Amino acid sequence: MSSDKSSFSHLRYLLLFLSFGLNLFFVYVYSYWNQYHKSPPNTVTYPTFRQNTVENSTILLLWFWPFGLQTDSNICSTMFNIDGCFLTGDRELYDQAHGVLINHRDINSDLSNLPTSPRPFFQKWIWMHFESPENTRKINGLDNLFNVTLNYRRDADIVLREQIMLKSEHTEDAIFPQVLDKKDKLVCWIMSNWNERHERAKFYNELKKHIDIYTLGRHFGKEISDVEYKETLTRCKFYLSFENTNIHYDYVTEKMFNPLILGAVPVALGVPRYIYERFVPEDAFIHVSDFPSAQGLAQHLLSLDKNVEEYKKYFEWRKHFEVKLVRYPAEHVCRACEYVRTKKDYQVFNNLNKWYWDPIDQL
Template sequence: MILTTWIFIWKTKRRRQIAFLLAVILVLLYLSTYSGIFVKELNQENEDIVILPPETNTEEYPILIWWTPFTPNQRIIRSCSAGNCLITHSRRELNNTRTEAVIFYGSDLKWTDLPLPRDPRLYWALLHEESPKNNWGFATDDGIALFNITSTPSRLSSYPLVTQYLEDLQNLMAPMKTRIEDKSKGERGLVMYLHSDCDPPSDRDSYVSELMKYVQVDSFGKCLHNKDLPEGHLRDPLTGMDSEDLLDIISQYKFTLAMENAICNDYITEKFWRPFYAGSVPVVKGSPMVKDWAPSEHSIILIDDFKSPKELAEYLLYLDKNDDEYIKYLEYKHYGITNLRLLDTMNDREWRVNDYSPGAINHIDGFECFVCNKAIEKRKAAKTGTKLEPLIASRDHYDCEFPKPLVKRRKKPLTWWTDMLYIWRQVAVREKKKMAAITVGIREGKSQDDIGKLYDSVKVTNSSEYRLTSKDYIID
């Protein structure tokens, strides 16, 4: 009996050790996708690199090269307002005298695979609609300044994508799917939470975990999961997240948490817009200027307006008991959108979302033409001797916060296996140092091999640069 008990304990401990090791491996693999912990140099055998036959087109169209291919067209002539450009995936054209710009898709860019030594004659153009979670180098002053033309969520980028997840203003005005008196009834919680990208740099899961102590939050995603979506397509993130069936579920909640995975100016995703479609009130943590894009002055609840999750919960419970106050957040459904900035932006936007009708363009087509027009302008200026203002992106083009805790921690010290915020802070510090190092080398005309070695050589040895301080902890 004693021997049997000992064997059982030994096996149990062994299973825990194996489970822990598997968890560590999964975390490292996960981070390698987003933060560049494991960076592989691209080579000529990499399927992402395209080498086409040399261009023989006799037309003198400017050439734009997608260095990190993001479109299905390996070679296309695009007609834009200033003229035509030949857009290609072929890196063979880098030294072609007709080439005017190189375009990068941010999430696929590797800092160890750049067109170096850099030709100062060529524009570098960046399309990056994602958060810095995918590539933290862009969120640094040095990293973003490598580019001449940008298309990011920021309203101050060259070709802004603030409303990239909003198809049409009419979506915001959709009729209420669930009557107010029927919302959040029975076993249904007061608040809905739907996220499956857990423990991101914004620290949203820590905040929601604390909020759950004071108000019922139904969490349908993988993060803090406590409620299941119905069987079927709703559990498929590729089809379920944009379905009317999901909006039907959201509509049954008075409040929906809309929290981004990172905090950047104007970085607004479907998490923000979806509750409006469904007639649920968004409780928002994201862009510090997110209120600039709400349908009306009183249509969202900002988490930053409350000192703690407890205080927020008290306000939500107050609104739950006072329908007259709650309904004020939904008055835009009756009186219309009053935000002039939102109205003007959508009216002026040349590109569409999920519109495949003849003549409609998406934001990628629009950005290609924006770069094309700039390339033609540069070419004409060179022929006439006209001096153009230099194009250099600044922090305003992609302004993101350093990862910080939304709630105070109870345990000390913070370690990567107990709190992912530790990792994100380390990544941010490391990428800032790497960008500072390689930008100097790029300006000095160093080769890609030199820049790659320089990038890989930068280490972060001083943990005080990313560790939390005593003010971030609760003294038990």
């Protein structure tokens, strides 16, 4: 009997020992899992490549989100029918990224906030910028960093800009001719960034001597909302689509296209007329160079104010064409990803500063 009790006692100690050992093992496993697989509290983790992409996805690394505006990583597929793109701001994926998109405005003058690791042989660096050279810092050291350009210029690698396109289907014009009944202003201008050195400021100062101009915007002490901006353009017969530069290639902005959309006739001051005509029908706008002086322009506008049939001719383009706007920044990053995904060839770009800042050769 004593022998049986002794055996039972030994078995009980053995079971206790095994139970204690198993508990230690599970505590160790739980601690290890927490340490390596659980995020610390109050931290933000980026999705990893293996978790969130499918095989053969193109990774586009946004080194800076343009103007801090982040987009849904699936937006390229849902909005632009561009499949196979993975957008991320996770710099840990730098070595795997097929493209790195960098907005010029975010670059430090000493380049200190750009990637420092060597660029993988398959990776493309994309320089993105849509301001005029007149309002852009020239940064030394950029010439040999980027091999792809994303810009409004027609000779950029990725061209993105507002466009006049054929109507996809015959639809009733929502603006014309109804807009004619709403017009109670002759010439309008909305101006915020005033610079006396700019040609547009000099021309305005001369033009206002010969015709009344309805002015709004921060410079004139009358800031307006987006809704007021649209309402104003609808009420104006002519809008001063004055750019801040007239010597740089292809710089035609929303100052031209917004009036076209909203039913005002743009009066353009900027690049030469022949460049405007690459993007806009020649009979859809007026160019200041069409007249020998500001006074001559004023007389023409006053004449059109009295001749409705002649004025209507500036809207003939709307029968067959419409304006396509750009979705910022979603379309920019998606077109960049599409380019990297489809263009596998080797390329370099070693004269960025000259290409962008040199003036038009022929005026």
